[in-house]
Amino acid sequence: MTLINPVGGAPASGGVAGSAIPMLRQYWNVIWNRRLLIITVVATTVAAGLILTLLADPQYTARARIEVAREQANITSVEGVQPEDAGRDLEFYATQNALLTARSLAERVSRQLNLSRNDAFFIAHGVDPDAAAEGVGATPAGASLTSAQRRQRLVVDTLLKHVSAEPVRGSSLFDISYTSGDPALSRRIADAWVRQFIQSNLDRRFASTTDAREFLERRLDELRTRLETSERELVRYAAANNIVRLETSGTGKTGSSPGMQTLASVDLQSVNAALAMATADRVAAEGQLNASRARGVSEGSLNNLSINNQRSKRAEVAAELAGMLARFEPDYPPAKSLREELTALDASIAREERRAVSAVQATYDAAVAREQGLRARVDARLGKLNTQERALIQFNIYQRDVDTNRELYNGLLQRYKEIGVAGVGANNVSIVDAAELPVKPSSPNLLLNLILATFMGLGIGLGVVLVLENLDETVIDPSKVAALFDASLLGTTPVSESGDHYVELGDPKSSIYEAYFTVGSNLAFATDHGVPRSFMVTSTVEAEGKSTTGMALALVLSRLGRKVVLVDSDMRRPAMHNNLGLVNNQGLSNYLAGDNNWEDLMQRSPIANIDFLSAGPQPPSAAELLSSDRLQKLVESLGKKYDHVLVDAPPMLGLADATLIARAVEGVVYVVESERVAARGVSSALQRLREARGKVLGIVLTKFKSKHTGYGYGYGYGYGYGRDEDAKSETGGAWKSGS
Incomplete structure (x- = not known):
């Protein structure tokens, strides 16, 4: 026996359900309640699908396969000529897939095969070209189209409806398929499609290099003018400030370019080197002079041949005199004669030594005078150099402008030479399999259509049931x-x-x-x-x-x-x-x-x-x-x-x-x-x-x-x-x- 709660109304057990039916169960109850309606709808859609399939004209699909390689090589570094990021494969292949179904490609195929004048094309697609072309309309600008233009647009629209491009998963391959009522026409269009895609790819590459070349030509003209202007400014400034640059093996001062020095700098270096030598000579002469003054006899006299001969002779005379005095008396006439000769030699040596000291003094005085003259020249050239060094600051600015403009010009010139070969490289698109003549229709597929009709009928039936259920306000549950x-x-x-x-x-x-x-x-x-x-x-x-x-x-x-x-x-x-x-x-x-x-x-x-x-x-x-x-x-x-x-x-x-x-x-x-x-x-x-x-x-x-x-x-x-x-x-x- 079933009892219910009189207050809440919920059944206690048994014949009246003890709890609310779950949502899925409720949906199932609705479907089961109207199952005859669903079966009727499914049967109707299946019958309609069967009739339409049997009445449909057979369609033939031709399929070609191409490989689109990811472009890795960068022939030139000019931006826009070649892809920059080799890792963006997904974006690259999505772009290629869109290009394969582009309207411009369909127009190329139509022009190549002259499809707008091919009645077999319209017959294969079940299209009346004259009647359909009337509905094409006008251009966006409002201008009316000629009959040929309307037929051309109709052909392009028809091509895009019947072509498909599908990437092969996990590869760089694409399958291009075309479907029509004529198997031979399907194969021709599929082959023409892939070949026109390859040609359009080459055309785009060439167009991109042409644009880059034109851009470089304009930039080269601009840089050439800038380079000439900066060089003229540099020469004018150098002439106004008497700046003469000489090539050397060293590095210039004050930021000068390596291997370049001013004439004033080179002159100062040579005068400064002469001053160093004069100072050394003066120091040496001063040393000889001080030595001669300290000993009374100049060390330089020892190297005087006349003095040395006289001293040798005096030594001989002195030795002879000493030997004679040992045997004879001092008044011995020969001894007396030797003493007189010795006195004469001493006087002669003294005179020669005085002349030697005078020569050392003269040498020292000449060294001092030369040093002072060179020092004055160094001071004068140093002042001139300082003036030029200050002028070199602005000169170097002009020089850097010249160098920068020359580097830019040379770099663009090199790229301009390279850009000529950028578009002649190997094409990254190649045909893997050409389209073959279809031997059997690709559609209609009776089994597939019946399955689709069944699912469509189920969907429609369920939709109708849900609508009716929502509209049904009677009490069922x-x-x-x-x-x-x-x-x-x-x-x-x-x-x-x-x-x-x-x-x-x-x-x-x-x-x-x-x-x-x-x-x-x-x-x-x-x-x-x-x-x-x-x-x-x-x-x-x-x-x-x-x-x-x-x-x-x-x-x-x-x-x-x-x-x-x-x-x-x-x-x-x-x-x-x-x-x-x-x-x-x-x-x-x-x-x-x-x-x-x-x-x-x-x-x-x-x-x-x-x-x-x-x-x-x-x-x-x-x-x-x-x-x-x-x-x-x-x-x-x-x-x-x-x-x-x-x-x-x-x-x-x-x-x-x-x-x-x-x-x-x-x-x-x-x-x-x-x-x-x-x-x-x-x-x-x-x-x-x-x-x-x-x-x-x-x-x-x-x-x-x-x-x-x-x-x-x-x-x-x-x-x-x-x-x-x-x-x-x-x-x-x-x-x-x-x-």
């Missing part, structure tokens, strides 16, 4: 009842298997009786004292199963030993008396009009413990009768005699009857037919009941297709458990079919 209407779900009842609810209700083991027994059990939890003593059953519109629900609940309560009175309050369209096989001559309308007592109007039904008060004749205004206090008194009086007063009320939509009855009973059991009434209508009706101070005990979802909607496990399990198809209820014969 029992788990959403509580959230939608703020009322407890008392239970769900299935669709009648035989088509006659009342016959099936006579069988206690039938699924519909089991369902209503569950509703009655859950109704016992709607109040704190069990099943309400008085309650009414209503619905939004007619034929939702409210009368069946009222009859079934009365039957369930009667079989539990309760005395039940069933009141048909639908005075506009009474029908319950027919279901019970009773009459409707007099009834509720008579009592409310004050014509009879209710005891006189009561009928005993064929079912034990159930009495019946029919609706009675149709009054002029049922709402006026129901608004009287006699209805409240009737319910109170019946409640004293019977355990339960069950009122079968009219539907809510457009009538006030049910709201008037709701104030007289303890609660309302609201019946909602699954997949029929919009949730907005149900909510509106429930709101009217609540505003009339009617207590909604719960909702019964009738005619619920558990297997059809995909909620079979939670809402269908248990109905008919242990059911004996041959078992007959003892009261089964008392029920008659009715609406």
